[in-house]
Amino acid sequence: MAxxxxxxxxxxxxxxxxxxxRKLEHIEICLQEDVQTKSSTMFEDxxxxxxxxxxxxxxxxxxxxxFLGFRASAPLVIAAMTGGHPDAYDINRRLAEAAExxxxxxxxxxxxxxxxxxxxxxxxxxVRKAAPSVPVxxxxxxxxxxxxxxxxxxxxxxxxxxxxxxxxxxVQPEGDCDSSGTIDSIASVVDLVDVPVMVKETGAGISEGxxxxxxxxxxxxxDVGGVGGTSWSAVEYFRALRDNDEVKAQLGLEYRxxxxxxxxxxxxxxxxxxxxxxATGGIRTGLDVAKSLSIGAVxxxxxxxxxxxxxxxxxxEVVAELNRLIESLKVAMYLTGCETCDDLARRPLLxxxxxxxxxxxxxxxxxxxxxx
Numbered sequence: 107m108a109x110x111x112x113x114x115x116x117x118x119x120x121x122x123x124x125x126x127x128r129k130l131e132h133i134e135i136c137l138q139e140d141v142q143t144k145s146s147t148m149f150e151d152x153x154x155x156x157x158x159x160x161x162x163x164x165x166x167x168x169x170x171x172x173f174l175g176f177r178a179s180a181p182l183v184i185a186a187m188t189g190g191h192p193d194a195y196d197i198n199r200r201l202a203e204a205a206e207x208x209x210x211x212x213x214x215x216x217x218x219x220x221x222x223x224x225x226x227x228x229x230x231x232x233v234r235k236a237a238p239s240v241p242v243x244x245x246x247x248x249x250x251x252x253x254x255x256x257x258x259x260x261x262x263x264x265x266x267x268x269x270x271x272x273x274x275x276x277v278q279p280e281g282d283c284d285s286s287g288t289i290d291s292i293a294s295v296v297d298l299v300d301v302p303v304m305v306k307e308t309g310a311g312i313s314e315g316x317x318x319x320x321x322x323x324x325x326x327x328x329d330v331g332g333v334g335g336t337s338w339s340a341v342e343y344f345r346a347l348r349d350n351d352e353v354k355a356q357l358g359l360e361y362r363x364x365x366x367x368x369x370x371x372x373x374x375x376x377x378x379x380x381x382x383x384x385a386t387g388g389i390r391t392g393l394d395v396a397k398s399l400s401i402g403a404v405x406x407x408x409x410x411x412x413x414x415x416x417x418x419x420x421x422x423e424v425v426a427e428l429n430r431l432i433e434s435l436k437v438a439m440y441l442t443g444c445e446t447c448d449d450l451a452r453r454p455l456l457x458x459x460x461x462x463x464x465x466x467x468x469x470x471x472x473x474x475x476x477x478x
Contacts, residue, residue: 126190126191126219126223126226127191128280128345129188129189129190129191129194129215129219130191130193130194131345131348132188132341133188133191133193133194133197133413133417135341135344135345136336136341136410136413137413137414137417139340139341139344140340141336141337141338141340141341141344142335142336142337142340142388142410143309143333143334143335143336143337143340143362143363143388144362144363145333145334145363145367146334146367146388146460147332147333147334147335147367147368147369147387147388147389147394148334148367148368148369148370148459148460148461148464149334149368149369149388149393149394149397149398150459151369151457151458151459151460151461151462152369152397152400152401152455152456152457152461153455153456153457153458154396154397154400154438154441154442154453154454154455154456155442155453155454155455155456156441156442157441157442157443159443160440160441160442160443161443162440162443162444162445164436164437164440166445167436167439167440167444167445167446168445168446168447169181169432169435169436169447170446170447171404171405171447172404173211173241173404173405174241174265174302174304174326174327174382174404175302176211176241176264176265178209178210178211178240178241178405179208179209179210180208180209180210180432180435181395181399181403181404181405181406181435181447182208182210182395182405182406182407182408182428182431182432183210183211183212183213183243183384183386183405183406183407183408184201184204184205184210184211184212184213184407184408184409184412184428185213185329185386185407185408185409186213186214186215186216186243186245186267186269186306186409187201187213187214187215187409187412187413187416188214188215189214189215189216189217189219189220189226189229189230189233190215190216190217190218190219190220190226190229190230191219191226191229192226192229194215194229195228195229195232197413197416197417198214198229198230198232198233198236199232199233199236199421200415200416200419200420200421200424201233201412201416201424202232202233202234202235202236202237203236203237203421203424204412204421204424204425204428205237205240206236206237206238206239206240207421207425208425208428208429208432209239209240210240210428211240211241211242211243211265211405212233212237212240212241212242212243213242213243213245213267213407214230214233214242214243214244214245214261215245216245216246216247216269217230217244217245217246217253217257217260217261218246218247218250218253220260221246221250221253221256221257227260230260230261231260231261233261234261234262234263241264241265242261242262242263242264242265243263243264243265243266243267243304244257244258244260244261244263244265244266244267244301245257245266245267245268245269245306246266246267246268246269247268247269247271248268248269248270248285248288248291248292248305249282249284249285249288249291251268251291251292251294251295254266254268254295254298254299255298255299258299258301263301264301264302265301265302265303265304265327266295266299266301266302266303266304267303267304267305267306267329268292268295268303268304268305268306269305269306269307269308270288270305270306270307270308271307271308271309271310271338272285272310273308273309273310273338273339273361273364273365274308274309274338274339274341274342276357276361277339277342277343277346277354277357277358277361278342278345278354279342279345279346279349279351279354281342289319289323292305292320292323292325293323293324296323296324296325297324302326302327303324303325303326303327304325304326304327304328304329304382304384305320305325305327305328305329306328306329306330306331306384306386307329307330307331307332307365307371307387308331308338309331309332309333309335309336309337309338309339309365309387310331310332310333310364310365310366311330311331311332311333311365311366311367311368311370311371311387312328312330312331312332312366312371312374312375313366313371313374314374314375314377314378317374317375317378317379317381318378318379320379320381321379321380321381325381326381326382327381327382327383327384327404328375328379328381328382328383328384329383329384329386329407330366330368330371330372330375330383330384330385330386330387331386331387332365332366332367332368332369332370332371332372332385332386332387332388333363333364333365333366333367333368333371333387333388334367334368334369334387334388335368335386335387335388335389335390335409335410336409336410337362337363339357339358339361339362339364340358340359340362341358342354342358343355343357343358343359343362344358346358367387367460367461367464368385368386368387368388368389368398369385369397369398369401369461370461370464370465371387372385372398372401372402372403373401373402373465373470373475374468375402376401376402376403377402377470377475382404383402383403383404384403384404384405384406384407385398385403385405385406385407386406386407386408386409389406389407389408390408390411391431391434392430392431392432392433392434392435392436392437392438393434393435393438394406395431395434395435395438396435396438396439396442396450399447399450399451400450400451400453400455401451401455401475402451408428408431411427412424412427412428415427454476455475455476456476457472457475457476
């Protein structure tokens with residue numbers, strides 16, 4: 107092997123190792139440090155009108171949902187978390203087993219590590235093996251869309267998610283901040299793969315303008331990934347501290363709460379496009395799920411609350427956490443007289459506080475959303 111070829115090979119190995127190591131660091135930091143945003147989802151500014159005469163039998167509530175053309179037993183998604191490191195195998199297995207038991211969709215973390223190093227593919231493949239009958243969502247970054255077909259095939263995915271994370275890249279020690287041509291790259295994937303394409307943010311939300319561009323190029327759905335849950339800027343702050351990178355650490359702190367709150371992002375997308383919308387970012391209760399559906403989301407995704415039981419516990423503990431959310435959602439539906447998830451979109455809402463102020467500032471009629 108020539109010296110030049112040797113240096114290229116060493117660089118490739120170094121990149122692969124860095125990607126794999128980063129996956130483990132993300133899990134460790136999320137479990138060990140406070141990486142939740144200080145800003146809220148703004149769901150607390152939304153309130154249902156209590157119905158003292160629901161007129162329905164709570165046991166007859168039907169949570170069955172059409173999720174991007176696939177049947178799901180509840181409007182819940184196990185959102186993308188991990189993969190690409192040997193330690194992620196059992197995490198993804200437990201999450202997938204829970205998804206299969208409850209018959210709900212599941213997404214995997216970015217598959218870039220396994221694209222770079224195929225020996226890591228098993229950490230993702232386990233999801234389809236453990237969840238053969240539910241919608242599985244592949245995941246690739248917008249700057250690596252040339253691997254989209256491979257990502258889908260790797261796990262026999264039903265849906266492809268293309269993730270956007272410009273904030274994380276901007277504060278990440280090894281971040282890639284070249285987003286030129288991204289919309290064209292996404293458009294090429296829409297024509298390349300034969301599964302629905304969903305574009306997802308990773309904690310900073312999707313705006314009205316971005317959603318419209320995505321609809322124009324044929325994207326099927328958006329996962330808003332709004333502010334209110336895990337801050338990947340905060341995660342990168344702690345990584346920068348480990349690397350003694352003072353500049354990136356400071357950036358991580360400054361931009362910890364940057365972005366569009368989840369509730370506001372869902373409204374911006376549903377009011378400006380016909381895209382299917384998944385609400386993620388700080389979903390912590392079934393009431394959050396109910397509010398997401400009431401403003402137009404087809405489902406809500408949850409990640410952080412499932413991470414600890416998936417890492418330290420058993421599949422049954424993941425299932426228990428998801429069942430807690432499902433029971434809370436049923437209570438919200440019972441107290442508003444909703445027999446189906448679609449009914450939630452017809453129930454009156456009170457919108458106040460910062461959410462109302464933001465909507466008014468954007469020239470949007472909050473009263474129409476409130477259905478009063």
